[in-house]
Amino acid sequence: MNGPKPRAANQPYRLPPPLWHARCKACWFTTGLLVLVVASFWSLDLQWAQFLSLEAARSMGRFVAEFFPPDLSPEFLAKVGLGAWETLAMSALGTGLAAALGLALALPASRLHAADRAWGRAPTRWLLNALRSIPELVWAALLLISAGLGPFAGTLALALHTSGVLGRLFAEAIENAPPGPGDALRVQGVGPLRVFLYATLPQVLPQLLSYTLYRWENNIRAAAVLGVVGAGGLGQLLSFHMGLFQMGKTATILGAMLLMVAVVDAGSHLARRWLTR
């Protein structure tokens, strides 16, 4: 008799494999994890002695004491405000560009209907993964060579990394959209562009918008530190004044960064609560 074996009414109770059995995946995994952790600490020559010494505590104390008083002169505050606005603008424009580029890449990266050959799907996904796996800061450092110091390089860096992230999310949203409306238009002989614009896009648009807003929130945080390599915004001010050991000014900039992150966090929390109410 062939065909699948009939299942027993009560599945036999399977005991977990004994310790150090080849089948005990959890044991091997835990051992591997422990080995990884121990090897990490062992190979890193961490200077705990130096960090936990009295000398380090004193230098830390001196370092923190230098932060006070923060420089609150009006002209410097205006400069920090400009830096914060630059950071915000970088993140907004970067995210906007990324949404456009991500959508442009998401179309070839998704199978639009069942009969779609989607030749470009695999290569476009590779491109998206490559864009995504290089962090903003590395992109910024690379782009400084061709775009020069300043917020423009930072904006492009944010746009490139985020378009990788958004492209993948968009492609998944497009592939998971209900196929009915698109099919209805397609059997009427409507071209692919108009099928996308009038059937697929309206269905996925809320999802695309919410992904974009979520990334924008992340990008504000990323843009604040992007300037450390010279790509504009608050980060550039920070590394500049820290490099000159002007600790009062550094403290003001750090405060501005914290305030900005806190405001964004609170804003997104409130917005989410308002939207899901």
Add this chain to the structure above:
Amino acid sequence: MSTTVRPMPTRAPTRDPAWLGRLFWIGALLAVLWPLGVATEFKPWILLEPRNLQVTGTFLATFWPLNTSGEFLWLVARETWRTIAMATAGVTLALVVAIPLTLLSTSVLSVSALSGRMDRLPALVRQLVRWTLIVLRSIPELVWALVFVRVVGLGPTAGVLAIALTYGGMLGKVYGEILESGETHPTHTLLRNGAGRLQAFFYGLLPNNAAELTSYTVYRWECAIRSSVVLGFVGAGGLGQQLDNSMKMFNGGEVALMLLVFMALVALADKVSSWLRRSLG
């Protein structure tokens, strides 16, 4: 209901019926984009200036062939391991920070909250711990690293500490949210019947939420690998520092090889993490 019956249109409208609204939104978008473009000095034509094109071209031309000399490969392998080790050590220390703070801050383990409202003092302590977590996680790890590089000098110690503090805050906050959003009935039953808080945690709360907690931790480990590369740029060692050095020397072959290694590393971490999360269910 209105009684006037509009005549059926004889054919479909040839114009887009919503054109006015679309035109308005496009105009509004441009009006918003303009100041943003000014603030970010958005001048794409800079990229196409002959001088910049030449610099970019010569840099890109050096990307191939990759620098695959044995010595350099060995260096990259060592730095890659340092990057992974920094992320792993950082996340381990972050757990050391996060777990006690989570236990302190989660309101599920409150005994006084079993009968109505939580007492004044425990509520205050919990709120303070939560604020500590928020402060820890809202300072970006790069800033922590900049500070620690000043104190302990260049090297992986600064990177590990930076990851430990920021990720400790993130893990602590999310662990608290996971524990509070899950099923709390068994834990409360244990507490009501006289179990201690730790007993209630280990026998009620932890088994309920173990899969979710582990999968979030694994996801954070993956993020830590990415950020330990970034920390290298401020002198915390690892792949990032090497990448920074090669970039400053315009050594395209080395940069390209390291970028490829980095992509492979991220893809690997991605695979490991998704496999683990799937097998945890």
